[in-house]
Amino acid sequence: MPQLGHGFTCHPALVLVGEHPRDITNDVGHPKSYFVDRAAEDGFVLETCMYFPFVTAKSLTGFGASHSAMMRAFPRLQMILLLACDRAVPGNRVGVDRAGRPVVHYRFTPETLKALARGTRAAVRIFFAAGARRVHVPADPPLITASEADRLDARVAARHFLPGRVSISAAHLMGGCGMGGSTADSVTDAWGRVHGLPWLRVADASLFPDSLEINPYLTIMALADRVAECVRAEVREPVNA
Numbered sequence: 001m002p003q004l005g006h007g008f009t010c011h012p013a014l015v016l017v018g019e020h021p022r023d024i025t026n027d028v029g030h031p032k033s034y035f036v037d038r039a040a041e042d043g044f045v046l047e048t049c050m051y052f053p054f055v056t057a058k059s060l061t062g063f064g065a066s067h068s069a070m071m072r073a074f075p076r077l078q079m080i081l082l083l084a085c086d087r088a089v090p091g092n093r094v095g096v097d098r099a100g101r102p103v104v105h106y107r108f109t110p111e112t113l114k115a116l117a118r119g120t121r122a123a124v125r126i127f128f129a130a131g132a133r134r135v136h137v138p139a140d141p142p143l144i145t146a147s148e149a150d151r152l153d154a155r156v157a158a159r160h161f162l163p164g165r166v167s168i169s170a171a172h173l174m175g176g177c178g179m180g181g182s183t184a185d186s187v188t189d190a191w192g193r194v195h196g197l198p199w200l201r202v203a204d205a206s207l208f209p210d211s212l213e214i215n216p217y218l219t220i221m222a223l224a225d226r227v228a229e230c231v232r233a234e235v236r237e238p239v240n241a
Contacts, residue, residue, distance in 0.1 A: 009211035015059035018127030039213030044119030178209035
C-alpha cells in the first residue's frame with residue numbers, strides 16, 4: 001500500500017473579523033447563507049460564518065491590547081471564513097508513530113500561502129464595503145482601518161502567514177485512502193474497496209485523491225451512499241429490510 005496515508009489535504013482555514021460601528025447580531029440566522037467561490041481562479045473560498053467567543057478569540061492573530069479590543073467588540077463583529085484550496089503534494093500525509101498513534105505531516109506550499117493572502121484581501125474588501133470601520137487579519141499590525149483600504153496589497157501578503165504566528169485551522173480533512181485503479185496510484189477502487197481486502201471499505205473524505213475546490217460535504221455524502229449501494233448489492237439483504 002505505497003499510497004496509504006498520502007494525498008492528505010485539509011482546506012487551511014482562517015476566521016476573519018470586521019468591526020462595525022453598531023451591533024449587527026451576527027449570531028442570529030443561518031450562518032452559511034452566502035459564499036464566494038474563487039477556487040479555480042485564485043485558490044480560495046469565502047463563507048459567511050459565526051463563531052462563539054472562545055473560537056473567535058483563539059482564531060485572531062496576535063495578543064494583547066488589539067486582540068482584547070476586538071473581542072470586547074464581539075456584538076459588532078462580522079465574520080468571514082476563508083478556505084484555501086490546497087493541493088495534494090508529496091510529503092503531506094497521515095502516518096503512525098512507533099506507538100501506533102496517527103501523525104499528520106503537513107507543510108504549507110507557497111501557492112497555499114498566496115491563496116490565503118488573496119482570500120484575506122478579498123474578505124477585507126467585503127468587510128469595508130459592508131460598512132466595517134476596521135478589520136483584524138494576519139498582518140503587521142493586525143488591525144487595518146477603512147482609511148487603509150487602498151493599501152491592502154502591501155498590508156496583507158503571504159509573508160505574514162508564518163507558522164506559529166497565525167492561528168490556521170483544518171476545515172476539511174481529505175485524502176489518505178484515495179480512489180483509483182491499482183495499489184500503485186491509490187488505496188481503494190472506485191467503490192471504496194481497499195485493494196486486496198475487498199471486505200474492507202472506506203466511505204468518507206479519505207477517498208478523495210486530491211482536494212476539492214468546494215465545500216466537500218455533499219460529495220462525501222454521495223460517496224458514502226455509493227459505497228453503501230455496493231455493499232447492499234454484494235451482501236444478501238435481511239428479510240423485511
